[in-house]
Structures are given as structure tokens and as C-alpha cells.
Amino acid sequence: MTLSYGDRLTAAVAERGPLCVGIDPHPAILSAWDLPADAAGLERCARGLVEALGETVPVFKPQSAFFEAHGAAGIAVLERTLTDIADSGALSLLDVKRGDIGSTMDAYAAAYLSDGSPLAADAITLSPYLGFGSLRGAIDLAAEQARGVYVLALTSNPEALELQHAVTARGVGVAQSIIDAAAEANSRAGSGAGAQLGHVGLVVGATIGRTGIDFAAVNGSILAPGLGAQGAGAADLIDVFGSALPLVLPSMSREVLSAGPEPEALRAAARRAAGEMKALSGVGVSFQSSRK
Numbered sequence: 001m002t003l004s005y006g007d008r009l010t011a012a013v014a015e016r017g018p019l020c021v022g023i024d025p026h027p028a029i030l031s032a033w034d035l036p037a038d039a040a041g042l043e044r045c046a047r048g049l050v051e052a053l054g055e056t057v058p059v060f061k062p063q064s065a066f067f068e069a070h071g072a073a074g075i076a077v078l079e080r081t082l083t084d085i086a087d088s089g090a091l092s093l094l095d096v097k098r099g100d101i102g103s104t105m106d107a108y109a110a111a112y113l114s115d116g117s118p119l120a121a122d123a124i125t126l127s128p129y130l131g132f133g134s135l136r137g138a139i140d141l142a143a144e145q146a147r148g149v150y151v152l153a154l155t156s157n158p159e160a161l162e163l164q165h166a167v168t169a170r171g172v173g174v175a176q177s178i179i180d181a182a183a184e185a186n187s188r189a190g191s192g193a194g195a196q197l198g199h200v201g202l203v204v205g206a207t208i209g210r211t212g213i214d215f216a217a218v219n220g221s222i223l224a225p226g227l228g229a230q231g232a233g234a235a236d237l238i239d240v241f242g243s244a245l246p247l248v249l250p251s252m253s254r255e256v257l258s259a260g261p262e263p264e265a266l267r268a269a270a271r272r273a274a275g276e277m278k279a280l281s282g283v284g285v286s287f288q289s290s291r292k
Contacts (some may be wrong), residue, residue: 005123005148006197007185010287012058012091012247014165017274018284020059020093020223023049023081024252025066025275029254033261039073042066044082052263053270061093061223061251062121075106079118091122093223099127099150101134109138111145117205123148125203129163132181139200143189148199148215150223153178154213156205176213178202183217197221197247197287206232206250208240215244221287222247228255228273234280246286250277 003011019212025045027037035041046067050060061130062085085092090185098108111117112124123142126135128151135151142149154164154175164175166262172180179202186198201221202215226232234250241248252273259269277283 002146003198005142005199006221008122008146009059009091009148009249010189012089013284013287016056016058016084016090018248018250018277018287019057019270019274020061020249020251021049021053021057021256021270022095022225022251023062024253024257029257029260032253032258035261041069042074043077043080045257046077046228047084048263049257049261049266050081050084050088052260052266054084054090056267056274057090057270059091059093059249060085060148061095061253063253064094064096075110075119077288082121086122089096093123093125093148093150094119094121095125097125098138099129099134101130105134105136106137106141109141113138113141113145115145121147123150123201123222125150125152127152128181132178139185143199148201148221150201150221151178151182151205153202154204154208155181155262156207163213173213175211176286179213179215179218182220183202186219187217201249204240206240208237209236212238215241215247218244218247220247221249222263223251224248225251225253228252234276234283237280237283245280246284248283249287250283 017059025042030037033045035044036184052172063074082092111119112121126149166174182200182202185200198220203223206224206226256269259265
């Protein structure tokens with residue numbers, strides 16, 4: 001029997017610690033690694049990172065845009081990078097932020113969440129701003145295929161305030177309505193409060209500070225980008241997530257990537273980042289405690 005995404009994430013974090021490392025091979029990183037800004041440089045960076053950290057990091061998050069920028073050659077590198085991640089025993093969380101309706105959303109879901117697809121990842125990011133219900137096809141397929149989705153809820157870019165902090169016709173904040181819908185989807189899939197970690201997670205920026213948002217019923221992983229070079233520290237997670245801290249999967253990219261290209265330097269940067277997360281009492285505890 002195939003383990004659910006929640007169970008596989010729980011096991012990976014329990015074994016390797018609560019840290020997601022972003023694979024963001026943008027031109028500045030390629031230059032810093034003394035690599036050409038082409039598909040060959042992209043491959044040496046992305047696959048080199050996985051080779052260096054694959055046995056110690058629980059989750060890698062490739063940013064699809066930096067691969068897509070190189071056309072078919074870049075997509076081929078992404079396919080090979082996803083294979084490397086799987087072979088290393090880590091989980092892949094592909095940052096694609098897809099969001100559409102009907103058959104188009106279903107096609108995106110098939111591309112990234114179906115067994116046998118060359119771009120299939122363990123989990124992907126989704127945008128709910130055509131309505132949370134528009135994501136149903138991807139959410140259902142993820143459950144069927146024992147994969148996960150992370151839905152954008154509260155992002156750290158300043159433009160997000162106008163939309164995500166607005167109030168719906170029901171008198172509920174937009175972000176809170178997305179979080180509540182994710183909780184309901186997990187409950188529908190049989191992973192309600194007190195059950196195993198659900199397959200529908202959230203993306204919530206680590207730099208947003210206190211918002212009054214209620215995460216109590218989510219029972220899913222909360223990806224928290226923005227740590228390190230983007231300004232947030234481990235202690236900021238307490239302000240943002242409060243009692244939901246045990247569900248948080250902290251994410252770093254530039255903080256680790258900028259240490260490269262030497263493998264040992266990358267490993268040292270990842271160890272420092274993981275150590276900061278482990279030192280923060282409570283983060284990732286739900287993932288680990290459910291394995292005991």
C-alpha cells in the first residue's frame with residue numbers, strides 16, 4: 001500500500017529535520033557559481049545541489065520558472081532533477097503555482113501529479129485566486145496518487161495585502177477563507193483533526209508577522225518561505241504561526257544556494273539552517289510526534 005503524502009512527509013521530517021531547500025537557479029546564482037547562464041549551467045547547479053544535500057534534506061522545492069526560462073532543454077533538466085530528488089530519498093515540492101479552471105486545471109494536475117508523468121512531483125504549489133473550488137481536480141488527483149498540494153494563502157509580497165486581507169461577502173477574510181477550505185478538504189479526505197497529516201497544505205510567508213489568522217483546523221503542512229536572505233529568522237515563525245508551529249515546514253533557498261558550489265559548503269549551510277529550525281522549540285513537532 002502506498003503511503004499518503006502526509007505520512008511520507010512526516011517520515012522524512014522525522015528522519016532529517018524540518019527544512020525545505022529551494023532550488024532557485026536564477027542567473028545571479030549561476031554567475032556566483034561561475035556557471036554559464038544556459039541549460040548546462042542550470043543542470044550543474046540544480047543537480048549539483050541535490051547531489052550535495054540529497055541524503056540530508058527532507059524536501060527540495062525546485063522553482064519551475066527558472067527551468068522553463070531555458071525552454072525544452074530546461075524542462076529536461078527539471079525532469080532529471082526531479083528524478084535525482086526521488087533517488088536521494090527526499091521529497092520534491094515543485095513550485096509551479098498553477099491555478100485554472102475545468103479541463104485546463106485537470107491537465108495541469110495530470111502533468112504534475114500523475115504517476116508516470118515525467119514532471120510528476122511529490123507535491124506542487126497551487127494558486128486559489130480563481131476560487132478554491134477551481135482546484136478540486138488537482139486536490140482530488142493528489143489524494144488519489146498519494147501526493148500533496150500547497151495552496152497559496154498568505155504571501156509576503158506587498159501587492160498581496162489588497163487581495164489576501166480583503167473581506168469576502170460572507171464577512172471572512174480572503175486568506176482565512178482559503179485556510180478554512182484547505183482544512184475542509186483535508187477533513188473530506190479523512191484527515192480531520194487528530195488524524196494523520198492531510199495532503200492539502202498551505203503557503204504562508206514567514207515575513208508577514210502577526211495576522212490573527214486561525215490555523216487550528218488545517219491539519220496539513222504549512223510551507224513557510226522567506227527565511228534567511230528574505231529577512232525572516234527562526235523566531236519570526238512563532239509570531240506568524242503561534243500554536244500552529246508544529247505544522248510548519250520552513251523553506252530556505254538563497255541562504256543555502258549562495259554558499260555553493262562546493263558540496264561541503266552547501267552541506268554546512270544546510271546544517272546551519274536545519275540547526276536553527278531544530279533549536280526553535282515546536283517547529284515540525286507534529287510531523288515527528290506522529291511517528292512515535
